[in-house]
Amino acid sequence: MSTSVRTDSSAIASTGAVRAQPASSPRRVARIAGASYLAMFLLALVGSALVVQGVLGADGPRAMWDAVAGSPGQVRLGVAAFLVIVVLDVVIAWALHVLLRRVDRDVSLAAAWLRLAYSAVLAVAVAQLWLGAQLVDRATGAPTEVEVAQASSALEAFHSTWMLGLGLFGLHLVLVGRLVTRSRLAPAPLGHLLVAAGTAYVLDTVLRVVLPDYDVVSGVMLVVVAATSIVGEVWLGLWLLVSRRVGRTAVSGARALSA
Secondary structure (H helix, E strand, O other): OHHHHHHHHHHHHHHHHHHHOOOOOHHHHHHHHHHHHHHHHHHHHHHHHHHHHOOOOOOOHHHHHHHHHHOHHHHHHHHHHHHHHHHHHHHHHHHHHHHHOOOOHHHHHHHHHHHHHHHHHHHHHHHHHHHHHHHHHOOOOOOOHHHHHHHHHHHHHHHHHHHHHHHHHHHHHHHHHHHHHHHOOOOHHHHHHHHHHHHHHHHHHHHHHHOOOOHHHHHHHHHHHHHHHHHHHHHHHHHHHHOOHHHHHHHHHHHHHHO
């Protein structure tokens, strides 16, 4: 009897030890996050060039209609790029939570939820973009003023919804930057730059809402947001992809907890 009890206890302890181990190694998770970040950056460039500059940059509703009607495949490709970005945002939210929850589980979880909320907002925005393209595609003959207005409203709703959603993304970056700085895994300037980028996103969203004439400061905010976010997020993506400190630190932390 005593032998069987000891055997059962050993089995339970062994099972507990197995369950305590992460399903994926931190190094692998970091690579997934880094590759997703870089892929998302490239897709954002493609989507912005095709949709924001190619369509929304047109002068007036009729010009936007003509831009979509003249190159329907361009908008479809832009929609596809943004949909992949939505998926990658979910992957990154999961991966960063796995990597940073050892620093502060609650803050890491909050950061993940903020990015997931942003992903949901972006998905709604992309739906508006798809609706605008569909209104143009289904039109027969010369479009009426009502059809042009409906399509342009949907296209503009995509951009407005996306821009407001970036406020949630900014809050996510602020929390991630603080966790990166506290973790001492990455260079401290990277964490500070992520906080700055997140703050710029939040400030830009607030100014869009409260200022009656946002265009007055739009140029300055574009430079501030682009400079901090592009450098900070590309740096984070590259660091996650090539750094080996994540795996070593995580293993050391796991050993300390088991001891």
